[in-house]
Amino acid sequence: MGRLIPLLALAVALGCACPAAVHAVEPPDQLLLALAPTTEATHGTLRRFERDSPQSSWREVGQAVPILFGKNGLAWGRGLHDPQPGPQKQLGDGRAPAGRFLIGPILGDAPRLPEGAKWTDYIQKTDRVAWIDDPALPVPYNHAYILREGEEPPPWFEGQRMRLGDPAHEWEITIEHNYDDPVPSAGNAIFFHVERGTDRPSFGCTVMTRDDLRELVTWLDPKAHPQLVQLAESDYERLWKDWDLPGPGALAAPAPAPAPVSPTPAPAPIAPSVVLTNLGRPR
Numbered sequence: 001m002g003r004l005i006p007l008l009a010l011a012v013a014l015g016c017a018c019p020a021a022v023h024a025v026e027p028p029d030q031l032l033l034a035l036a037p038t039t040e041a042t043h044g045t046l047r048r049f050e051r052d053s054p055q056s057s058w059r060e061v062g063q064a065v066p067i068l069f070g071k072n073g074l075a076w077g078r079g080l081h082d083p084q085p086g087p088q089k090q091l092g093d094g095r096a097p098a099g100r101f102l103i104g105p106i107l108g109d110a111p112r113l114p115e116g117a118k119w120t121d122y123i124q125k126t127d128r129v130a131w132i133d134d135p136a137l138p139v140p141y142n143h144a145y146i147l148r149e150g151e152e153p154p155p156w157f158e159g160q161r162m163r164l165g166d167p168a169h170e171w172e173i174t175i176e177h178n179y180d181d182p183v184p185s186a187g188n189a190i191f192f193h194v195e196r197g198t199d200r201p202s203f204g205c206t207v208m209t210r211d212d213l214r215e216l217v218t219w220l221d222p223k224a225h226p227q228l229v230q231l232a233e234s235d236y237e238r239l240w241k242d243w244d245l246p247g248p249g250a251l252a253a254p255a256p257a258p259a260p261v262s263p264t265p266a267p268a269p270i271a272p273s274v275v276l277t278n279l280g281r282p283r
Contacts, residue, residue: 025080025102027054030219030226032103033245034206039087039098039232040073042201046208048219049246058246061219065212069096071201074232077101077177078186081243084235089177089204091187096204097177098235100243101228104174105144106217107191109164116218125169128153130160135184142178142188168194168207171217175206175228192216206230 029051036044046067049058075087077097089097105121106113107129113122123129128147135141137156145160147153163169173192182188187204195207208216220226229236229245240247 026225028225028227029053030221030224031058031245032216032226032228033236034067034069034228034230035236035251036069036074036230036232038073038234039075041232042069042071042073043067044069046206046212046216047251048216049250050224054244058250060246060250062215065208066198067206067208068195068199068201069206069230070094070204074098074230077190077230078183079177079179080227086235089187091185093187094203096202096206096230097175097187097190098230098232099177101230102176102179103220103226103228104176104179106174106220107144107162107172109170114214114218118221118223119217120222125162125164127161127164129162130157131162131189132160133188134160140182141184142182167210168196170194170210171213173213173217173220175230 031049031051033047033049034044035047044067045064047064048061050061051058070093072094073096075089075093075095075098076084077089077099079097079099079101081100084099087095089095105123106119107123107125109125111124113119123144123146130145130147132139132141132143132145134156137160139145145157147157169191171193175190175192177190178186178188191205192213193202193205193207194210194213195202201207229243231239236245237248239245
């Protein structure tokens with residue numbers, strides 16, 4: 001399946017929906033592996049892998065981090081993989097898409113990505129940015145739409161405009177489920193974003209802590225053509241060889257032991273100060 005690449009400069013200048021161009025899929029040298037114990041599970045783990053070339057072995061980067069899926073688990077999405085047996089992702093089913101997917105635009109509230117980020121496909125969310133979830137509109141479904149400067153919003157725009165100022169959506173990494181040639185019944189607007197609580201699964205996105213998401217944003221490198229593979233463990237065991245994934249032995253390898261820490265003297269007393277508490281979690 002080809003990939004559609006948003007031409008953001010053109011979108012800003014002309015006012016259009018992204019994407020615009022098509023190219024072949026490159027073999028990934030960065031891999032995100034999101035595993036759930038079962039297709040009904042809401043909790044799982046995310047691991048990152050890199051390799052020097054498609055002929056090299058995968059090596060793990062960093063530590064596995066906890067993630068949450070949809071409130072009803074996983075169902076097969078529409079991505080780079082061939083059709084698979086089992087539940088298929090449907091609009092409003094509360095399931096995160098299983099399968100193999102490209103990583104698309106990163107969206108955020110800030111004018112630019114965090115320091116150290118390498119991703120080049122970035123959209124700052126403003127009151128002129130929408131995500132199209134109505135298939136009846138005369139613009140591409142399940143893509144960002146950016147109004148050009150000075151253009152009056154069409155009547156439908158307010159209902160499609162992206163949410164601003166929500167801490168859970170400070171950064172959103174597009175998971176390209178149902179992205180190329182989208183089918184309305186298969187669902188839309190699937191992202192990595194910040195969780196709303198350690199036991200609050202999403203409506204279909206894959207969510208994690210703010211620190212883990214920020215690290216993911218800075219790690220992604222477009223030159224490495226990253227892909228997400230999101231599966232139940234039984235499907236991973238069935239597909240890992242055919243999909244050229246890290247073998248089960250790599251996942252079972254113990255984490256490196258932390259370096260010993262030298263004892264340090266107790267800190268000197270600190271003068272009393274005002275401390276902010278009970279700041280709460282986004283909901």
